[in-house]
Amino acid sequence: MNVNDWRNKLSDERPMTLEESARLDAALQATEDPNVLNAIKAMGDAEPSLAWRSSLNARLMATANKKKKRALLYRTSWAFACGCALWVGLLLVQPRQAQTEPSQDPKVAQASIEELILDDHFDAMSQASLGIYIGYGETEATKTTDDELRL
Amino acid sequence: MEQALVEQCRRRDIDGFSRIIDVYQLRLLGFVRRMVRNEEEALDVTQEVFIRAFRNLEKFDGRSSVRTWLFRIAHNICIDKARRAKRRFVETSLEPTGPEDDAIEFSDNRWDPESAVLQSEFSQVVEEAVETMSEKLRAVLLLHDKEDLGYEEIATIMDIPVGTVKSRLFLARAHVKERIAKYQETGSKEVLV
Numbered sequence: 001m002n003v004n005d006w007r008n009k010l011s012d013e014r015p016m017t018l019e020e021s022a023r024l025d026a027a028l029q030a031t032e033d034p035n036v037l038n039a040i041k042a043m044g045d046a047e048p049s050l051a052w053r054s055s056l057n058a059r060l061m062a063t064a065n066k067k068k069k070r071a072l073l074y075r076t077s078w079a080f081a082c083g084c085a086l087w088v089g090l091l092l093v094q095p096r097q098a099q100t101e102p103s104q105d106p107k108v109a110q111a112s113i114e115e116l117i118l119d120d121h122f123d124a125m126s127q128a129s130l131g132i133y134i135g136y137g138e139t140e141a142t143k144t145t146d147d148e149l150r151l
Numbered sequence: 152m153e154q155a156l157v158e159q160c161r162r163r164d165i166d167g168f169s170r171i172i173d174v175y176q177l178r179l180l181g182f183v184r185r186m187v188r189n190e191e192e193a194l195d196v197t198q199e200v201f202i203r204a205f206r207n208l209e210k211f212d213g214r215s216s217v218r219t220w221l222f223r224i225a226h227n228i229c230i231d232k233a234r235r236a237k238r239r240f241v242e243t244s245l246e247p248t249g250p251e252d253d254a255i256e257f258s259d260n261r262w263d264p265e266s267a268v269l270q271s272e273f274s275q276v277v278e279e280a281v282e283t284m285s286e287k288l289r290a291v292l293l294l295h296d297k298e299d300l301g302y303e304e305i306a307t308i309m310d311i312p313v314g315t316v317k318s319r320l321f322l323a324r325a326h327v328k329e330r331i332a333k334y335q336e337t338g339s340k341e342v343l344v
Contacts, residue, residue, distance in 0.1 A: 010318045024317050031324040036331070039277040040296045045181030048194065056172070056198050060165055060205055067206075 154213065168205055175221055176201075182222065182293055186229035186286060196232065200225045215307055222298075223308040226290055233286045273331075280330035284323055291316055292323035 006023075009016065016024065179200055184193040203224050204211075211220055281289055290309060294300045295316075306313045 010322055013315050013318055016314055021314060021317075024314075024321060028317060028321055028324075031321060031328070033324075033328070035273070036277060036324070036327055037296055039274045040281070040292070042274060043181070043185070043278055043281070043297065045177050045184075048176055048180055048197070052194055052198070053172075053176075056201060057165075057169070059198065059202055060168065063202060063205055064165055 168201075168208075171204075171217060172201055175218065178298060179221060179225055182298065183225055183229060185281060185293055186226075186290065187232055188282060192232070196225070196228050199228055203228075215304075218300075219304050219307055222294065222300075223310075226308055229290070230286060276331055276334050277327060280327040283330070284326045288319050288323035288326065291319040292327075295320055296324075 006020070009020070010024075176197065180193060180197045183196045183200070184190065187193050187196055200221060204221055211217075215223075281292060284292070287309075291305060294305045294308065295302075300308070302313045302316045305316045309316070311319075
């Protein structure tokens, strides 16, 4: 490869062969001029002012506060959403429970028992009118005597 | 120690991050100042580097050093600015000097700054040569010759292959040498304007 091709290849940043890479490494070592290197290293860097640093600190503080607020808002929203989901879930579950299972509420249970007793009484009344009543605790019909019938 | 500082910063500890700023602000500002070539813009860009780093600390996975990471942010911002400004540079073309010139030889032992020119003028010539090259060459020259970063680290910062880092460094040095040679011939800094 002639010099022109070599230069063009460098300028175009085309991939190199191993031989070309070795040539480039050698050329880089040859171009290391200590006077130029020292001049580049010595190029002055002015210290930024205190005002600049204060301004940067203020911006960092604002960024940190913004992040904290965002994190707090995220956590609050998440907790609120979970709470709402739980509440909705409870609302949906409760009516279904009332439909499918007997109530465990003692007052409701009491009312149910009273209803049963009343129903039973009315049944007994209607059965008594037919002469076939057998009440609670009775295992056999009482015999009526003639004396009782005379009354 | 650096890793401990980063962990401290991840917990939103501004004091910890301030220590990172203390370590890197001068070097970053120096690099950015030579990339954007406007003092006020350089100060703004350097602040922006630290703000972006602080915002994205969670994304820093520690695979590279903090130095590499900060310089990468700085380089990216500077390149964006340069693209928007659409700066144009005239770079040294590597013209052959003669038919016997079969290899590129740039080490020139004739140049002796102590005898031919005052040290400060020589430094000025070098600095102006650095200013007149393109951003991509300047970035590599500054990161390698001024900041002493290795080829692999520069490749990570600039997101280019190691071979490209070497090519650009070679061309950057050639550009500086060319400018120095022209100054030496004419004895005037005006040739560099």
